[in-house]
Amino acid sequence: MRFKFYTMTDLIYIIIKCTNFAAIKHKNQRRKDPEKTPYINHPIGVAYILVNEAKITDPEVIQAALLHDTVEDTDTTFNEIEHEFGVNVRNIVDEVTDDKTLPAAERKRLQIVHARDSSHQAKLVKLADKLYNLRDLQTCVPEGWTEERRQEYFKWAKQVVDNLRGTNDQLEASLDAIFQKECPVQ
Numbered sequence: 001m002r003f004k005f006y007t008m009t010d011l012i013y014i015i016i017k018c019t020n021f022a023a024i025k026h027k028n029q030r031r032k033d034p035e036k037t038p039y040i041n042h043p044i045g046v047a048y049i050l051v052n053e054a055k056i057t058d059p060e061v062i063q064a065a066l067l068h069d070t071v072e073d074t075d076t077t078f079n080e081i082e083h084e085f086g087v088n089v090r091n092i093v094d095e096v097t098d099d100k101t102l103p104a105a106e107r108k109r110l111q112i113v114h115a116r117d118s119s120h121q122a123k124l125v126k127l128a129d130k131l132y133n134l135r136d137l138q139t140c141v142p143e144g145w146t147e148e149r150r151q152e153y154f155k156w157a158k159q160v161v162d163n164l165r166g167t168n169d170q171l172e173a174s175l176d177a178i179f180q181k182e183c184p185v186q
């Protein structure tokens with residue numbers, strides 16, 4: 001694996017640059033909870049799960065976590081990400097981005113299929129993304145969702161996570177505790 005040396009100044013700069021970029025891109029978006037939480041809370045929360053719970057400090061993984069929904073959910077392009085943050089970060093974001101031109105059911109199916117072949121860095125972002133969203137779902141049902149859709153999300157997320165295993169013990173244990181509670185084996 002290549003080794004890149006970062007000074008403390010480099011690290012502070014790139015993480016704040018990423019956070020600022022994502023905040024500008026998501027500025028008009030809100031989460032689907034009744035309080036309409038600012039969307040940026042999600043990518044920042046995913047990055048925080050990685051540093052705080054999974055003890056991940058790989059700068060490329062943290063950058064990708066902060067940026068992970070910018071291409072999928074805003075006008076951001078992969079070229080823009082590469083220009084601003086380099087090809088490695090671009091490639092991780094690419095791996096965790098759904099193709100929105102596909103029907104929803106196909107996008108869900110592909111997440112399960114692609115999970116297994118993802119890079120280690122992308123798997124970490126995926127696990128933290130799922131953990132954040134499942135915790136949200138435990139707190140409240142998103143606007144417009146039925147209880148059935150909520151249940152289906154837990155079951156689908158488990159299938160994705162099952163193909164991400166062997167990546168980070170802490171994240172997988174937290175996810176397993178949620179699955180045991182929300183979708184125990186019948």
Ligand SMILES: Nc1nc2c(ncn2[C@@H]2O[C@H](COP(=O)(O)OP(=O)(O)O)[C@@H](OP(=O)(O)OP(=O)(O)O)[C@H]2O)c(=O)[nH]1
Nearest residue numbers: 030031032033042069072104129130133134136137142153
């Ligand atoms: N649980 C929850 N999710 C919310 C909320 N607000 C926005 N979301 C987003 O909704 C997505 C899950 O809803 P879906 O209906 O399955 O996906 P879609 O919006 O992309 O069609 C997640 O996208 P994602 O991060 O790209 O992840 P993924 O589910 O596609 O893996 C999640 O971030 C909320 O209040 N609660």
Ligand SMILES: [Mn+2]
Nearest residue numbers: 042068069129
């Ligand atoms: Mn996300």
